[in-house]
Structures are given as structure tokens and as C-alpha cells.
Amino acid sequence: MAAAPQEPPLLICGNRNYSSWSLRAWLVLRKAAVDPEVVVLPMDTPEFEARIGDYSPTRRVPVLRMGSECIWDSLAIAETVSERFGDVPLWPEDPQLRALGRAMAAEMHSGFSALREALPMNCRARQRSVEVSPPVSKDIQRIEALWAQARQQSDSSGWLLGDFSIADAMFAPVVLRFRAYALDLSDTTRSYCDHWLKDEDLQHWIGLGEQEPWVIDHEEVGEPTLE
Ligand SMILES: N[C@@H](CCC(=O)N[C@@H](CS)C(=O)NCC(=O)O)C(=O)O
Known part of the structure; x- marks a missing residue:
């Protein structure tokens, strides 16, 4: 049968x-x-x-x-x-990189609450002007350091750990936050954001998000400058 x-x-x-x-x-x-x-x-x-x-x-x-x-x-x-769906590995084969990726994903999942609360993900927003509080600034600095560490350890100028991994997916919404708000970011951080923003899957999601009719007032943060 x-x-x-x-x-x-x-x-x-x-x-x-x-x-x-x-x-x-x-x-x-x-x-x-x-x-x-x-x-x-x-x-x-x-x-x-x-x-x-x-x-x-x-x-x-x-x-x-x-x-x-x-x-x-x-x-x-x-x-x-x-x-x-193991045909495409979603964690690096190298145990040390895999452990780093898991630690990064876990840190994103349980942390960065100041950034997440103050600067919501918003696919439609571009470079809005915002006040950055010290806790938000601390979260941003930690994320920048983590991304730099991962790319240095994996000798990558693209995804965090060489090939795409779950760690990249966990930080994709941060990339959209960094695009949505005018923030002072390092060149290394911007290069990782640019890498993600060229991704077809992410662009597909952004396109669908931009067309949605719903607006949630409390998620609309910052003064529009480029929209
Ligand atoms: N720890 C959960 C968090 C899920 C979560 O907070 N989802 C939000 C949307 S991004 C939600 O469901 N909000 C609707 C509500 O709380 O009513 C996860 O990683 O999936």
C-alpha cells in the first residue's frame, strides 16, 4: 500500500x-x-x-x-x-561553533528584554529616530560583540557561524530592528545586517508584512524620518 x-x-x-x-x-x-x-x-x-x-x-x-x-x-x-528535516544542517558540524551558536540562540531567546520592549520589530519602519536608554544601549553593545565574536571565530563575512544556522534565525528580528531605528552601529554590525537583508526568504517575509492592513499603535515607536 x-x-x-x-x-x-x-x-x-x-x-x-x-x-x-x-x-x-x-x-x-x-x-x-x-x-x-x-x-x-x-x-x-x-x-x-x-x-x-x-x-x-x-x-x-x-x-x-x-x-x-x-x-x-x-x-x-x-x-x-x-x-x-535534517537534509540541510541547521547547526555547524564543529562542536565548538555549535556550542557557541546554541549559547547565542539561548541568550537571544531569554534576554535582550530592554531592546525587545523599547524597539519592536517593525518591517515597515525605516531609520526612525528614537531615544536610546542605557539598558537598550547595553543590549545593543552585547549583540554587536556577540555577532563580531561569532563571525571572527567562524572566519565568516556572512552568516554568524559560517553557514546559515539557527543562531542567524534567532537574530534576524534584531537585524530588522537595526533597520527600523536610527542607531549608532559598527561597520561589522552593518555588514551582517546587509547580509541578512539580501536574503530572499527574509525579503519575502518583509514584503508580506509591509502589505498587511493591521497597525498596532503600541508597536509603532519612533519618529519617522525616511518613510
Ligand atoms: N517564548 C515564545 C514567545 C512567544 C511570544 O511572545 N509571541 C508573541 C508574538 S511575537 C505573542 O504570541 N503575542 C500575543 C499575545 O501574547 O497575546 C517563543 O519563543 O515562541
């Missing part, structure tokens, strides 16, 4: 314009050559409240559904995709 065709994974996302955790999960799937079906639930709306419970035990996005399985939380999704 022929095997039943496998349904494509289903990824439940928030608004592409604002949902940084959704972007991370989607990028990992795309880089593993998986084309998930995507359900977008617009955040901060009655529709989100009405529908999220059908998909997510935490009432948060992203959530990956594969058959009867439900995987929530961006980092768990990333590790699961890496295991299940």
Missing part, C-alpha cells in the same frame, strides 16, 4: 510586520527547505483571542502543527525542524 502523502507542516504566526518570534520559526523552516502552510492571526484583535485557543496551548505564536503534534515556542520549533 502506498504511504499516505504527508501534509505540509502548519505554522501559526502573528502579524508578519510585528511578530518577531513567528519570523524566527518561519525562517528556520524555509532554510530547512520546508514550505509550511501559514495561518496568520492578527495580534491584539478579537480574532486572535477567538482563534488562538484552537491552535496554541500557550495562546502565543508561533506554533507548529505537524499531524497530531503541536510544537510551541520558537526555539523548540527550531530544534525540532533541525532534527526532523
